[in-house]
Amino acid sequence: MKVSLITTVLNEKDTIDEFMKSVIGQTKKPDEFIIVDGGSTDGTYEILKKYSKKYKWIKVFQEKGASIGRGRNIAIEKSKNEIVACTDAGCILDRNWLKEITRPFTKKDVDVVVGIYRPYYTNDFEYFQGLIIVPPPEKIFKSPSRMSSRSIAFKKVCWKKIGGYPNLRTGEDTLFNIILIKNGCKFYFAKYAIVYWRMRRNLKELFKQFYRYGVGDRKSKSIFKMKKNLLFIVGFWFYVFLLLFSFFVSLHLFLLLLVIPFLYFFTEGFKLAIKSRKISGILYGFIISLTKRIAYVLGVSFGK
Incomplete structure (x- = not known):
């Protein structure tokens, strides 16, 4: 089963190396990793180009001014495989994340796999923020508004069926999930597919x-x-x-x-x-x- 991993990025210079290392260190590597930069001005794009030169399966594109939804659609349009995994560049992936988020596709009647996310913190402000903001797994799996595209995988045919991600800068993943459910796509919840989400610094x-x-x-x-x-x-x-x-x-x-x-x-x-x-x-x-x-x-x- 071949998998395309996609993400969007904008001005993540301080955190992009740690994110990329978590992708490269996956126990199951994606067959291709497509990144769409929305027009970074802090050197993020240049850092990513260095990774793409070193690793041929990493492909970096820039679409200045693209919303998160538009950027994801561009990445998926450029992908070659039927299974698409999606995450956020500001996060850190557990080393088994891709393996766990794609494993359920070996079963019948699985169209979308939703993973979980946990807070990543370095001080008390970020720690308490995580306790307030990040819901427990059982709540993530019960509500489309809590399912996030920082930890999700789906069949490309489902993405095509609903016309892709809405062209929004935020809230696009909530609406994407709602439309998938309305169109009868079958969801599976992978509690061991873990992404660590950086909390806000201030x-x-x-x-x-x-x-x-x-x-x-x-x-x-x-x-x-x-x-x-x-x-x-x-x-x-x-x-x-x-x-x-x-x-x-x-x-x-x-x-x-x-x-x-x-x-x-x-x-x-x-x-x-x-x-x-x-x-x-x-x-x-x-x-x-x-x-x-x-x-x-x-x-x-x-x-x-």
């Missing part, structure tokens, strides 16, 4: 990440399929309206309403402290949960 990067998630979910209209997220967004703006209204009506009511989100996010932090058995989880949980919630709502509401 609050600014975290805010941008969830802002883009919000933009992507709105553009793909998948937000309307996520009842929990949609309810939170409606509740958020209703709360803002009440807060502004109370400011002109009653100072006591205004102060009371100000306390409510504080208690909510403090509770999130307290639960994280219990889960991690670290008292610092209260502060990190409060800050990380608050940042990602506000960023996501603003992305859905105003992002372009």
Whole structure:
């Protein structure tokens, strides 16, 4: 069974070598590895070209301005094999990832294989971020919104059937999975196909990440399929309206309403402290949960 591995990349100079080493070190090598660079300006493209000169099965292309969805489609169009595995360049692959993500295709009635992802962290901020953001495997396998193209493989015929990845910069994998399911593609969940996902280094990067998630979910209209997220967004703006209204009506009511989100996010932090058995989880949980919630709502509401 021949396999094409594909990915997209943009300005990953600091992490690209570690990612490439994890691909080269796979116990099962891909028959070809196709990388589409979206127009990196930090030297990433030049680093990748060196790898492609050394390893003939690595092929690098550049498509300036291409979205993640468009970049993946270009890579798949250039691929030669019926089985396509997909990951993200900002991650690190477990050495058995490709073997595990493609093994189920030996069975009948398997069109798509979904693997898992775990947080990769180097400090407390990234550690607590991983506890909050990365769902356990059983939740990944139950929801298309949690299945990620950082750990997936599929038959090219399925990709063709649905017209490829949506041309979006973010949220494209959620919509891709939803459409695959709607078209009757058979999913298989590979719990030993593991990808390590780098957590954001600071609050600014975290805010941008969830802002883009919000933009992507709105553009793909998948937000309307996520009842929990949609309810939170409606509740958020209703709360803002009440807060502004109370400011002109009653100072006591205004102060009371100000306390409510504080208690909510403090509770999130307290639960994280219990889960991690670290008292610092209260502060990190409060800050990380608050940042990602506000960023996501603003992305859905105003992002372009």
